[in-house]
Amino acid sequence: MAEHDDVPFNRDFPLQPGVVDDAGPGVRRVLCNNPSPFTFTGTVSYIVGRGQVAIIDPGPDDEAHAAALLDAVRGETVTHILVTHTHRDHSPNTARIKAATGATVYAEGPHRASRPRYESEKISSESGADRDFVPDIAVRDGEIVEGSSFRLEAVSTPGHTANHLAFAWPDRKLLFVGDHVMGWSTSIVAPPDGSMRDYLASLERLTQRNEDLYFSGHGPEILGGQRYVRFLIRHRQAREASILHRLAKGEADIPSLVRAIYIGIDPRLSGAAGYSVLAHLEDLVARGIVATDGDPVIGGTYRLK
Known part of the structure; x- marks a missing residue:
């Protein structure tokens, strides 16, 4: 990507x-x-x-x-x-x-x-x-x-x-x-x-x-x-910053984050982009920066803590 x-x-x-x-x-x-x-x-x-x-x-x-x-x-x-x-x-x-x-x-x-x-x-x-x-x-x-x-x-x-x-x-x-x-x-x-x-x-x-x-x-x-x-x-640090910038505007699910961050992405890669965003979110949740209800999963909704 x-x-x-x-x-x-x-x-x-x-x-x-x-x-x-x-x-x-x-x-x-x-x-x-x-x-x-x-x-x-x-x-x-x-x-x-x-x-x-x-x-x-x-x-x-x-x-x-x-x-x-x-x-x-x-x-x-x-x-x-x-x-x-x-x-x-x-x-x-x-x-x-x-x-x-x-x-x-x-x-x-x-x-x-x-x-x-x-x-x-x-x-x-x-x-x-x-x-x-x-x-x-x-x-x-x-x-x-x-x-x-x-x-x-x-x-x-x-x-x-x-x-x-x-x-x-x-x-x-x-x-x-x-x-x-x-x-x-x-x-x-x-x-x-x-x-x-x-x-x-x-x-x-x-x-x-x-x-x-x-x-x-x-x-x-x-x-x-x-x-x-x-x-x-x-x-990768810039990608994390982009995720946090989008979440500062309100909670979001992963498809919304992908649309905001991956401008002009090959549609065949949008699923993989979602998992890459999930990988960042998983790390951010573990560090106590981002919150979600339940486990950090691909279908979750995320917000700043």
Whole structure:
């Protein structure tokens, strides 16, 4: 969702599906042909190292993409499969790649929500979750995943999902950021799957690290990653300020807030925008700034406390 100009988005990403692109020393990428308003031109899978390699985010349940990845590593050995998070556009193809290569699968863990679902929640925003995924090895923050030609550090980045990990290659000052940071748009944070409080804390955490080249799950690489993350933090702070400005005029439901804040939004994204507003409201209610009757849910009405 990129309806404001306060973040320097980059939508210049000419990579074609199935083509192997040398993105930098030791990093290749292959685009899956699953474009949408949420995935941009599609999911980007990464091949890390040479000879004995890792594949990061094998992508959706897509036989053609799996074949393209396997073709890209012909003559090499896939020893590791790393998954940043368990959304259906990132993890389901893991089973195909594992079956073909015998590689060990590393991730934070199975899919889980950022908080328990409220009894009053009629619908869930978690339809995009891959609930079948289970890693061979659960990786915790700071743990090292190492192959013969790479050494990656797991960086816990919850927020977009509770189990989201980034993978840093400290020696090369680059970071595979999954959907936590994207250059073409802001990330969707949709409760109960995601948490705005966790997301903002994870962004702040990246500003304390040394990596400055980011490879995302969708769209082009990000140069000057730390500076870009600070743009994203200010963008979220501005979004919160817009919500509070609207609530200062009187109580409102989420569709009213979306109309007031997301001017000219693609109608296909209005539902996701509503959940992003909910994520902010959930945080504001927890901080005692905003009130609602009952649990903070998508159908609620909100007012300043």
